[in-house]
Amino acid sequence: MSISRDRAAADRHRLASRSISRVLPSGGVDKRYDLVIVGGGSAGLVSALVAAGAGARVALIERDRTGGDCLWTGCVPSKSLIGAATLAQRMRSADRVGLVPVVPDIDFERVMDHVDAARADSPG
Numbered sequence: 001m002s003i004s005r006d007r008a009a010a011d012r013h014r015l016a017s018r019s020i021s022r023v024l025p026s027g028g029v030d031k032r033y034d035l036v037i038v039g040g041g042s043a044g045l046v047s048a049l050v051a052a053g054a055g056a057r058v059a060l061i062e063r064d065r066t067g068g069d070c071l072w073t074g075c076v077p078s079k080s081l082i083g084a085a086t087l088a089q090r091m092r093s094a095d096r097v098g099l100v101p102v103v104p105d106i107d108f109e110r111v112m113d114h115v116d117a118a119r120a121d122s123p124g
């Protein structure tokens with residue numbers, strides 16, 4: 001695993017921990033809750049945050065990675081890739097606005113670093 005992939009994994013862990021710490025009590029788990037949510041995707045996270053914000057005791061149960069499809073495979077990564085592809089296409093077609101077009105070198109490892117950074121910045 002490369003250094004950038006290690007950093008991305010650490011960012012993902014930090015993101016998941018940050019999300020969980022917003023809704024789980026610190027210092028041990030009290031088993032009495034007003035609301036138990038199964039699934040820490042967009043729906044579960046928003047529900048947990050809203051309920052916790054309203055004063056409810058909330059347990060959020062996630063079997064894999066907090067953030068669900070939107071953070072890991074859907075909205076965030078797809079829009080990051082579309083953003084990079086759009087920029088590359090604009091560079092190729094820059095002559096439309098009177099600029100000298102260039103064909104960008106595509107470093108896919110760095111494109112994926114951009115995707116990982118977008119995930120880390122997401123409120124998830």
Ligand SMILES: Cc1cc2nc3c(=O)[nH]c(=O)nc-3n(C[C@H](O)[C@H](O)[C@H](O)COP(=O)(O)OP(=O)(O)OC[C@H]3O[C@@H](n4cnc5c(N)ncnc54)[C@H](O)[C@@H]3O)c2cc1C
Nearest residue numbers: 039040041042043044061062063064068069070074075078
């Ligand atoms: C390519 C792509 C692009 C997308 N782009 C957009 C977009 O731009 N805008 C937009 O609004 N939506 C977009 N979506 C849709 C968006 O990703 C989904 O609507 C959203 O993720 C649904 O959230 P959810 O919480 O309902 O489910 P999920 O994100 O699927 O989360 C469910 C969570 O529950 C967990 N889970 C499941 N069963 C259990 C269990 N038994 N115990 C514990 N945990 C469990 C899973 O591990 C998962 O983390 C896109 C989807 C894709 C695939």
